[in-house]
Amino acid sequence: MQAISLPSAGSVAALYNQYKLKPIWFKNGAPTVAATQLTQILRRAPLDGLGSGPQLADQIDAAVAGATNPTAISQAEQLMSSAWVLYVQTIRRPTSGMVYAYDVLKPQGTRPDQILLGASSAPSLEAHVSSVAAVNPIYSSIRDAEWKRMQATGSSTPDPRVVANLDRVRSIPSKGRFILVDSASQRLFMYENGIPVDSMKVVVGMPTMPTPLISSVMYYVTFNPQWNAPVHLVKGPIATKTLAGGMKYFDHMGYEVMADWTANSAVLPADSVDWKAVSTGKAPPPRIRQKPGKDNFMGLLKFTFPNSQDIYLHDTPAKEKFKLASRDVSNGCVRLEDAQRFGRWLLGREPVAPGTDPEIPVQMPQGVPIVITYITAQPSADGSSLTFAKDIYGWDKPGAQIASSYVSPVAAAR
Template sequence: MIITKGARRSIRCALLLTALWAAVPGVGAAQAGDQALRVAIADRGGPREVRSFYAARPNQPLWIVGGHVSPAADKLLDLIASARLDGLDPDDYRPRALVSALEGAASGSPRALARAEAALTVSFVALARDMRRPRDVGVVYPDAVLRPRVPGVRELLMEAASAPSMADYLERIGWMNPLYAELRLAALANGAPGPGGVGEELTDREALRANLDRLRALPADLGRRYVLVDAASARLWMVADGRAQGTMRVVVGKTAEPTPLMAALIKYASLNPYWNLPPDLARSRIAAGALSQGPGFLTAKRYQVLSDWSDDARPVDPSTVDWQAVADGRIEARVRQLPGPGNAMGRVKFMFPNDKGVYLHDTPDKKLLKEDDRQFSAGCVRLEDAPRLGRWLTGRVLPIARARPEQRLDLPQPVPVYIVYRTIAVENGRLVSRPDFYGRDGGERRYAAR
């Protein structure tokens, strides 16, 4: 007799469920003999990793406690009902079939309980993995370790099984990063579409979806310590063990040169840095100054021209440069500003090497930090209190006064920095709305600030 691949799959699922039913209190293997029911449950799509998970426990139910379906099942149904918040289709997770299985399990029948167990597990795996699958929203990942990934089925189930309470784990969306979970939960609490229908308070669902998509593009585990920069509010937080240990104002990119979304590792501080001007600024700012005021303009502003872009470039007399050609874009000049009180980088910059040339740095121009809207930079993040961030990152006072120019100070351990853009955020459990300076939400903003 030839056994088809589908039949082999059904037999394997049936054997798994026979063991599973036997693990339910008061259920023996002899009670698990309904082949038609086994095939029906097998058809629910239990993958090999699910079977592996149950075999490793061994065959201890995840959703059945004391012969009854646990409250975690209702939490899963709520998550499925509100899945449109995540850009997902609730029908993909078979909510009606789930409800039918749960209604059957209310009888206490071991086979019905096993059927509900299998259905809940398969739907949970599908939903959680889809929630973890990021959209392409333009986040830059200089360090591959911070790139989000979809967990394996067994990995996901083992993490859920290790939670002290499965119901609590689902309620706080424990497989997602805390920034995503916080916004999603607050959105539901403040009137977003949920199990009870469409709320009236939150009308800008497109902006909410955009914010959730940007947050789901971060890794699920943000790290024990990390720096969070929100370009929409122009503010930075230092976070450890899930709690903000400090915050400060920052200046971020202007609308024409927005600060990019990024997940990177801060690896070192550069003390008393040079400021290497981008070629466009050398063309527009330095060439214009040299043409109008003469090469002495560069000396007065502590700018230095270098021969090329290599590490061993040598200083060049600015009077020998054809500044008109630089202004016209026919040649490119490498210009840097020497360290000192007026240096645009200030006293220190914190480096997370990336091809966007973006970093966190001190600034001598503190007055801009007093503005309510702080979009003034060319993309980098200027810090209100760089020495304080340095102490938090390194555990020591930065030796800026004694440091030589561009002295590198490695962090004891790299610290993640997440540059996000939250035009809808959570403050004290309530949603707040911010202007979409960079036009990343799409559509018209209609949600009123609270």
């Protein structure tokens, strides 16, 4: 068997020397239970994206078998620590294509000293190894089901769809209070102490304008939201219906023509626009804003959070969309089946508007992390198998590039 040269070996050797570390994986000259755990973890590591895991496990087994003197024990010890460092760095990679609003939301703790000192100081190394390797409950349930299938069939190669799913769920918190939006199942989940306590249907982006992967933090709820019409709607149905119905249609919808995209833009007379020229593309489409109200396309509540894609969650008057079996019909943002219930969970009280002014932000008691992801791999109730939801965005395909084609109205106007 050819030995694998581990990129972490040099830094691990330096750390053992610098901190005078005692053996982590050996006790009284014999390998611990955690050493066996490590080789078991490495054998399934191709699921985590570490293809060399099984070969590393064989290498460790051989080193442990030959660890009959202090020098050999030291070599086996550092080999295991180097493999552990590499494994932890692998499972703590940022999710491919995910928009992180803040760097701190990326998986943390990837420095060799953090990983190794965390293991050496753990009250129970076995519990520490299990906890780190679990990543989060969703990740471990998907991985465990696929590992059972691989063992039952004798397969050494994981389903690439599972590997893609594991990458997309890697950044979900393992505990605490957070929001999870799954574009594949088109549901939102509210988590408390790492456990889902409520969920609801959502409408997500269509395949041509997919809802992107995002990790951010929500800090406030916006009452009486206004709606800025996307440019393609202004050029299309809004211009067409205004030509057909005149200003009566425009006023009925609560639309306003804005002079520009600034926050304090002036309002222009609707009849100052050459709607025929707009509909034919001969004139640039103006910014159209819809006043707050029950018929506003944002509904009564909007839930924003920092992200570079201008994606947010919001209420909607179009409740019939939630009866659809496949609810991938938005321009990228996420519409909520029950915005009032969601607002109540966030605020800890009834979400009542504090006034009639448009766009009133109300701060939440504390920021709540939100992760928008795409989970097509669904474990069975007993965790023994996986079923796959329809891959509406094509992100399960090998080599798929996860990127959003969503364009905000502001960006589209430029």
